[in-house]
Amino acid sequence: MAEVETQVRCSKADCPVASGGGCSEGYDPIQSCPYYGRTADDDVDEGVAGFEDRERASSVDDDVVPLASGEALDGLEVDVFLRWRPATFVTIVGDRDSGKTTLVAAFYDRFLRGPFADHIFAGSRTLVGLEKRSHYARADSGRAKPDTPRTSISEGLSYFHFAVRSVALPAPRTDLMLTDRAGETYRQARSNSELVPQLTELSQADRVVLLLDGARIADAVTRAGAMQAVRQSLRAFLDGGGLRHESVVQVVTTKIDLLERHPEQAAIRDQLTAFKDRLVQSFAPRLASLTFWDIAARDPDGLYPPAYGVEPLFRNWLTPYEVTVAPAVLPGTLLSEFDKLLLRTPLETLP
Numbered sequence: 001m002a003e004v005e006t007q008v009r010c011s012k013a014d015c016p017v018a019s020g021g022g023c024s025e026g027y028d029p030i031q032s033c034p035y036y037g038r039t040a041d042d043d044v045d046e047g048v049a050g051f052e053d054r055e056r057a058s059s060v061d062d063d064v065v066p067l068a069s070g071e072a073l074d075g076l077e078v079d080v081f082l083r084w085r086p087a088t089f090v091t092i093v094g095d096r097d098s099g100k101t102t103l104v105a106a107f108y109d110r111f112l113r114g115p116f117a118d119h120i121f122a123g124s125r126t127l128v129g130l131e132k133r134s135h136y137a138r139a140d141s142g143r144a145k146p147d148t149p150r151t152s153i154s155e156g157l158s159y160f161h162f163a164v165r166s167v168a169l170p171a172p173r174t175d176l177m178l179t180d181r182a183g184e185t186y187r188q189a190r191s192n193s194e195l196v197p198q199l200t201e202l203s204q205a206d207r208v209v210l211l212l213d214g215a216r217i218a219d220a221v222t223r224a225g226a227m228q229a230v231r232q233s234l235r236a237f238l239d240g241g242g243l244r245h246e247s248v249v250q251v252v253t254t255k256i257d258l259l260e261r262h263p264e265q266a267a268i269r270d271q272l273t274a275f276k277d278r279l280v281q282s283f284a285p286r287l288a289s290l291t292f293w294d295i296a297a298r299d300p301d302g303l304y305p306p307a308y309g310v311e312p313l314f315r316n317w318l319t320p321y322e323v324t325v326a327p328a329v330l331p332g333t334l335l336s337e338f339d340k341l342l343l344r345t346p347l348e349t350l351p
């Protein structure tokens with residue numbers, strides 16, 4: 001029987017996918033690209049259908065309330081949410097394939113199984129987006145090994161929302177906003193600190209999480225580059241104003257399972273310890289907090305429990321960090337009555 005040749009389609013005319021190349025939008029796996037498996041005619045048909053849907057929707061009376069899409073939120077949607085409820089912001093920074101989206105999907109997967117870190121899931125405005133990010137890690141995706149779609153640089157900044165509540169009811173609800181941005185953007189800002197002010201998620205964050213890719217650490221060829229990427233990111237973010245004295249920074253080594261099973265495990269551990277010590281010496285005085293964490297959000301070989309090391313990290317995010325500022329010391333001797341008034345006036349400190 002003759003084999004039927006399958007033609008890979010893409011609705012973008014200039015995309016090299018149809019000729020066996022990679023996705024021009026940077027999606028990986030390629031099936032996660034919205035243009036994949038389509039033709040320009042498909043887009044035209046959907047455009048017409050969309051126009052007809054909008055025409056029908058415009059004829060409906062004004063009492064109809066539109067439902068949220070459930071996709072990841074953009075900045076404007078987050079601003080609208082903040083008018084309703086406060087939220088804790090966690091900015092996750094890392095290079096491509098370092099595990100940013102996998103970490104977010106790990107939290108979602110754990111809450112699907114039940115209570116996690118002594119908290120229960122209380123809802124999300126981004127359930128559809130979380131489901132899409134988790135699909136390729138499940139058996140029904142048809143993949144031999146779990147995977148996570150990579151964020152395209154064209155998607156910009158988006159947020160995943162988690163609402164959680166302590167199992168010790170009654171307890172207040174906590175809303176978390178976890179950022180999602182392509183690693184290429186952070187790499188560009190690392191090379192040019194003038195781009196840092198565009199990364200608004202840094203100054204907004206209650207926690208800034210810098211991911212150190214364990215897969216690159218396990219490879220002797222890429223190890224030094226992976227460590228240098230974290231160091232350069234810290235320096236660029238501080239010099240560019242993205243991080244300040246009140247910033248709480250966590251350096252998280254991902255895919256720790258690859259290091260624990262490495263034949264040179266002891267030597268790698270020594271290198272990591274020396275690297276962390278240098279980071280503390282260079283940057284800790286310029287930050288409110290600089291701590292280090294190890295996780296294995298997903299171990300395909302099953303030697304580690306699901307979301308290994310993620311639980312204490314999640315607990316930390318739910319705990320408010322109190323930034324203390326030492327009161328200013330008045331120099332010199334106060335002689336006049338006006339100067340002595342300062343001694344009787346409480347000095348204002350940052351919250």
